[in-house]
Amino acid sequence: MDFREVASTDNTNAALTADGDLYMWGLGQAFPVPTRVDIAEPLTAISANLFRGVALGKSGNIYPMTGLGAPSTGLGEAISVPTLGAVTQVSADGVHVLALDSDGQVWAWGGNEHGVLGDGTTSPADNPQPVHIPTDELITQIDAGYQHNIVLDEQGNAFTWGANQSLESGSISEPIVSAARSVESPYRVAEVSFDGIAATNLQPLSSRQTLVTPPPHGPGFVDIVLVLDTFNTHVVNPILMPQRYEYVAPIELRDAVLHPTYGASWSVALTDSVLHQSTRFRVVDGELPPGLELSPTGVLSGNAEQEMTSEVSVEATNVIGTSSATLKLIVTAPATPGPSTLPTVKPEGSANELASTGFDPSVYLVGALTLVMLGGVLSRQRKRDHSTHTMNAR
Numbered sequence: 001m002d003f004r005e006v007a008s009t010d011n012t013n014a015a016l017t018a019d020g021d022l023y024m025w026g027l028g029q030a031f032p033v034p035t036r037v038d039i040a041e042p043l044t045a046i047s048a049n050l051f052r053g054v055a056l057g058k059s060g061n062i063y064p065m066t067g068l069g070a071p072s073t074g075l076g077e078a079i080s081v082p083t084l085g086a087v088t089q090v091s092a093d094g095v096h097v098l099a100l101d102s103d104g105q106v107w108a109w110g111g112n113e114h115g116v117l118g119d120g121t122t123s124p125a126d127n128p129q130p131v132h133i134p135t136d137e138l139i140t141q142i143d144a145g146y147q148h149n150i151v152l153d154e155q156g157n158a159f160t161w162g163a164n165q166s167l168e169s170g171s172i173s174e175p176i177v178s179a180a181r182s183v184e185s186p187y188r189v190a191e192v193s194f195d196g197i198a199a200t201n202l203q204p205l206s207s208r209q210t211l212v213t214p215p216p217h218g219p220g221f222v223d224i225v226l227v228l229d230t231f232n233t234h235v236v237n238p239i240l241m242p243q244r245y246e247y248v249a250p251i252e253l254r255d256a257v258l259h260p261t262y263g264a265s266w267s268v269a270l271t272d273s274v275l276h277q278s279t280r281f282r283v284v285d286g287e288l289p290p291g292l293e294l295s296p297t298g299v300l301s302g303n304a305e306q307e308m309t310s311e312v313s314v315e316a317t318n319v320i321g322t323s324s325a326t327l328k329l330i331v332t333a334p335a336t337p338g339p340s341t342l343p344t345v346k347p348e349g350s351a352n353e354l355a356s357t358g359f360d361p362s363v364y365l366v367g368a369l370t371l372v373m374l375g376g377v378l379s380r381q382r383k384r385d386h387s388t389h390t391m392n393a394r
Contacts, residue, residue: 007048050094104138114163115178195222253325267301286312
């Protein structure tokens with residue numbers, strides 16, 4: 001026979017054909033050969049463990065395998081999961097069942113002595129109940145173990161809950177974990193250096209992310225050396241990431257004349273605060289017209305309160321250096337607004353010159369440096385930034 005999926009309990013086997021037919025056999029000499037089970041619709045998946053099995057119908061209905069002791073009795077009454085999406089996966093333990101729908105929502109029902117339903121209680125449930133998984137990502141895989149569960153999201157994060165006598169649910173002190181929790185990495189970032197100079201302000205954001213401030217350095221690519229350790233202080237060999245980080249000089253500010261309109265809301269960005277997320281701006285000399293202010297990210301905005309002309313000196317600073325310029329602000333009445341001449345910006349020392357009307361976002365790459373910690377590989381894409389930097393580890 002052409003079987004495409006199999007499952008087994010403690011004394012019975014089940015197999016699913018490519019056409020969605022179910023065959024079962026076992027129980028010693030009772031059913032020594034595969035016997036076709038009566039089903040109401042073609043099946044798409046089966047799962048079994050110890051004394052419980054379930055089958056997923058093409059319609060999304062879930063059927064208990066009540067025929068584990070006698071295949072000819074067929075499947076049990078259909079169980080409907082109250083989801084707007086289609087059920088895509090099922091997984092059965094000896095006392096409970098998990099289901100996953102196309103929206104990434106996990107459902108659970110059955111016995112709950114060890115908190116396997118993930119609802120914070122140990123009360124059983126006859127009907128499918130939603131399980132809260134502490135992630136914003138879609139869940140892509142589920143598996144019901146004996147009295148505990150593990151699920152995986154699309155970013156590779158794992159979550160567990162249930163019985164914890166063998167620490168299978170990720171706690172060192174609780175015998176039962178009745179709500180899903182993230183599986184933490186055993187590693188943490190101990191040291192980071194850029195071109196041999198240690199980074200500062202290491203701030204663990206989670207077991208997968210550490211925020212660091214690179215040391216001052218000239219523009220260009222540098223090597224990163226990452227030292228990891230485990231929480232029992234065992235130091236892991238340093239990891240060399242050659243030419244993986246690029247220091248980018250602060251933007252070059254140019255003198256400019258700006259024309260806010262009196263009595264009207266007005267705003268202009270001296271640079272793109274996303275592409276230059278770690279550059280900080282400030283007024284170092286002079287005063288802005290009343291009602292206007294310069295944000296640390298380089299946005300000049302507000303509602304000018306009177307017609308006037310003023311000049312201010314502004315600075316843009318990051319770990320590489322400082323750029324400054326003089327801005328002349330002429331606040332005019334609404335009837336005679338003047339054109340605004342925005343400052344032209346470019347990355348110092350870059351071969352990519354920026355047009356006078358702005359800059360090409362493709363010149364910059366901003367993002368996190370991804371590190372696969374458990375025997376994996378480091379992301380090969382170079383990420384450009386020049387101050388506070390987040391390093392992700394998986």
